[in-house]
Amino acid sequence: MNFDVASRYADDTLHIDANKLIQALPFIDYHDGLLHIDGVSSKTLIDTYGTPLYVYSKHALLANYTAYVESFSALNDVQICYAVKANSNLAVLSTLAKAGAGFDIVSVGELHRVIKAGGDVSRVVYSGVGKTAQDIQIALQAGVGCFNVEAISELDVINHVAKMLGKTAPISIRINPDVDAKTHPYISTGMKDNKFGITHQMALSAYEYAKSLENIKIVGIDCHIGSQLTEVQPFVDALDKVIELIEELHDHGIRLQHIDLGGGLGVRYVDENPVSVHDFAEALLPKLLVLQTKYNLGLYLEPGRNIAANAGVLLTTVDVLKPTEHRNFAIVDASMSELIRPALYESVMAIIPTKLNADDADMKVWDVVGTVCESSDFLGKNRALALQVGDVLAITGAGAYGFTMSSNYNSRPRPAEVMVDGGLHRLVRMRESMEDLWRGESV
């Protein structure tokens, strides 16, 4: 495969070779110059549902999930808990639930989505830094598999609620291993300045305290160091730190059933070279196999982006072309309200045409922007594209942290979502109506 996908020029122009980009996206193809998603032509999707439109490939979701199951199959006990925050559409959750996935949640809203989608609640891990007594009660009553505890005070609340309900709560403690994930600071979570987890130094006393609480059952140990990691070394470093603790805990008579290494494995948006799931597994398996033999520990993982990002695209129509002396603006019908990643993290996502041009002579350098009243409202800057009003563009990698981070800012109804499955397409979330914009409000 040729991954020479992008050319960057001295003036910051980014030219993406759409044909090369899609080589890494097995569910996307051009047929007769027209973009197809899992066998469905983009034209059919646009004519049927309009734009802006999120489109997800069921086949890609399943392939990405299966890569985890297969890559870690040398272990006896593996639970892949898909991180719901990446893409929480019920059709996505139900697809993964049927394939056997567990789920990583951070709110009772996500818990209810999992239940609604038919997910197995006993395979849910509940992460998050600020769980209230009410959240904990709902999760315990629903029967979640494990609370990933992020503060010592949370142990007291869980114990209290569990006692009240006459239950025992299964817990893991989330360790903050103080490892640099080498990713964007906003999505780095495993360093000592981050709000997440309990420090290595406090972990032993946290476990001893948990052990002393009657309605708590220690089942695991957990860490999650960040998101969009492209290298494997930070994961190995985090695992080493957690192993040190597991040994210490063992010496203190604290027995665990699983180790949870969180999510975070990155994806290719343009021409990044993230470690593959297979190589990620190869790097971790020797140590995990030792843990299996020595302590009978199972493995939990919480991938989100790696399963959903490259299973989805956002289709958006060019409404206005506005060349100026300084910059050329292509104003499209998606914006930071529908896809905030470029505005929030300055992340560079690929923008490709849904119709290939025979001739690139009309290529110009465009800032692809929305109509929201913010200068941060851009989807891509300095993109070499041949554009005409009415063209539809596809933003790839949009299956994760796309719709879930969308908002109604500037009173924009949120877009529709469609799932494609081997040539068939199905609406899985209606485009919001004007009435949806003020639902629950009154004058």
Ligand code: LLP
């Ligand atoms: N587990 C926990 C405890 C997490 O906090 C996260 C993500 C995950 C798993 C899944 O991480 P993933 O495999 O998706 O990297 N909105 C940002 C990403 C925020 C990630 C937050 N936590 C973005 O669009 O890049």
